Amino acid sequence: MNEEEKKLIYAQDIYGGGGKTWGLEKDSKYGRYLIALRNVEPGEILFVDYPLVHGPVSSYNNIICITCYRNLTEAKECRGCSWPVCGDHCPFKSTHTSQECNLLAKKRDTLKNKLTGKFNLESINYNALLTIRILLCKNTNQEKWKKINLLDPQIEDWKQSPNWLDMEMPSARYILETVSPEIETNIEEIINIFGICYTNTFSKLLPPSHQSSQDDPNNLQWTKIRSSYLVASMMSHSCVPSAEQSISSLEGDLKFVLRAIRPIKKGEQITISYTDLLEPTILRQTKLMNDKLFTCQCPRCIDPVELETNCGTLKCFTCLKTNKKPTSQLLPSKDDNSIWKCNSCKTDVKYTKVQSLLTKIKDDILIVEKPECTVQEAEKLLKKYSQLLHDGHGLLLKIKYQLCGMYGRSHGFLLQDLSLQQLDRKRVLCEDVLKFLDIIQPYTSRQGVILYELSCALVTIGKYQMTMDKQKAEQNLKQSLSYLRKSLKILENEAEGTFEFDLALGGKETLAALENYFK
Incomplete structure (x- = not known):
């Protein structure tokens, strides 16, 4: 360099x-x-x-607008290329340039089902859009094209990944057909751009459009895009x-x-971090190898108990069957990467069995991140998998993290409607998650959110207690004030339009009220 x-x-x-x-x-x-x-x-x-450029991810469950990336209940056609858009009112229609429109028009006849006349999701090559937008920089923005070429594609590593090149070739040919002869390029350059995108893009979840109808479940779904930064x-x-x-x-x-x-x-x-830090090492390593082609050797990854968090620790299956108390721990063997070993009965379990189990649990608990999930469903999953996983396990923390917000925001569990028992449950959940965040993710938006939720629990408990035990109530209010100050310090610079930004805005009113009370 x-x-x-x-x-x-x-x-x-x-x-x-x-x-x-x-x-x-x-x-x-x-x-x-x-x-x-x-x-x-x-x-x-x-x-x-x-970002130098941004675009859709490879696939979606619904038709999305190619300019704002939101789910479309009734997709309209771009007047120029017939690809799906919100319509002329879309605030981000400038993303879809006239040059891009002219190129995509070549594929207009492949986008719809000929019998129904409706868009065929499988025929819309969203994956191609980011690469096409990068290639357009060759003709329209040489400075940006120069910056893009400073990004490392790690192409030789990707080519060595099993079947990678074979799987990418159809998309490369599709793009070549779309951009030629307007843009001078070839298959090799397109494959190189694929490497740049796989190696260097960042994902971003976009919330549902505020203008969308809430009657359609598609409009409640977040959509993901990817952006490339220098x-x-x-x-x-x-x-x-x-x-x-x-x-x-x-x-x-x-x-x-x-x-x-x-x-x-x-x-x-x-x-x-390139991956979700709430996940245990065995799942993070799999994700990093699949997506980034490397094995992490950071201090956390080489420590069986993950810096004392026990984020990956399981309960021993054999000890569970024999009702041994207390249940011992199943951890990665320090001597053999292919097995996990119980620290008490010394039972061996194959790495692949543990990986398969945790992958299944991870898939099973995805429901807790969806808006339709109820508090009861999340608590049931937490109870079910607490029988197999250590209390500090990352997959349990994922459920607990969601429950911290569900107690206070979910239908039937709004903060003002919670009983003292439910408020105390919210408090305990927040404290459990904070133990992990204090070690692995201090001063992060995730910690800021949980501190805010804990503050909400304590201030509401304090209000309940005011007529019964004023001294104890004020202790909780003071603790709530301390957590809220720290939360807002973390969240005050969050990006406008994010959930965290909105939390910080609302929290300032509560902060003023608490500070005024203790004057």
């Missing part, structure tokens, strides 16, 4: 930290990565970046990261803000 390339990357940081707060390094182990050029405190902004793509991964990113909404131009979540010393690498 020469000095000219460094300057181009530094200049992409509109916050001005490039070459001052952070610098670029490169070696054979990590490739290019960011280091701190000075001591950094938690909460500090490290850089701000905007500076952000230089960062390495850790399962105990030193920084966390926040990506704003489409309305906020998908602004990428990176903040430190723990102290970073001068010369230390700045890392983020």
Whole structure:
């Protein structure tokens, strides 16, 4: 990486930290990565970046608009290319440029079912759009094209992945047919761009449109897109990261803000996580190998008890059957990666059996992230899998994390309607999740949200207790105030339009009321 390339990357940081707060390094182990050029405190902004390009992910369950990416109950056709759009009113229609429209028009006859005249989801190649938008930069934005080509495609690694090239070739041919001869390219270049996208894009979940009808369940579904950033793509991964990113909404131009979540010393690498940190090592490693082609060797991944969190610890199946008390722990063997071993009865269990079990549980608990899931359903899943997993296991924490918000926001469980017992349940759940976050994800939006939920539980408990035990009530109110201050400190800079931003707005009123009470 020469000095000219460094300057181009530094200049992409509109916050001005490039070459001052952070610098670029490169070696054979990590490739290019960011280091701190000075001591950094938690909460500090490290850089701000905007996407070079963004587009849909590879597939969806419903027809989406190709400009705002929202689910469409009644899709309209773009007047130029016939691809699905919201209509002329879509606020992001400029995403779909006239050059793109002219190219996509070549595929207009393949988009619909000839018998029904309706869009055929399987015939809409959403996966091709991001690559086409990148290729268009060759003709329309040479500066952006130059920046895109600074991104490492790791193409040789992808080609060695079983069947990867064979699976990608049909899409590459589709794109070549679509963009030729207007854009001068070839299969090799298109495959290289695939590598860039797989290696360097970031996913973003978009909430349902506020204008959508709430009567249609499709409109309650979030949609995912992917964006490519120049500076952000230089960062390495850790399962105990030193920084966390926040990506704003489409309305906020998908602004990428990176903040430190723990102290970073001068010369230390700045890392983020490429995967969900609530998941146990065995599932994170599978995800990283499938999506990024590497095995993480961070301190958490090489520790069987995951830095004392027990995020991956199971209860021993053999000890459970014999009703042994207390139930012992099933952990990865330090001597043999292919087995897990009980720390009491020494029973061996194959790695593949544990992986299969946890994958099944992960799939089973996905329901808790859907808006239709009830408190009762989530509690039932928590009870079911608590029989097999350690109390600190990441998959249980996923359920607990959702329940922290469901107690207080779900139908029939609004905060003002909760009993003291239910409020105490909310408190316990929040405290369980915070034990993990304090170690793995301090000063993150996730911690800010749980601190807010815990504050809500305590302030409501305090109000209940005021007529019965004023001293105890005020203790809870003071604790609530402390948690709320810390929550708002974390969430105050969240991107506008996000759930976290809205929480912080509402929390300021409660903060003022509590502070006024204790004056």
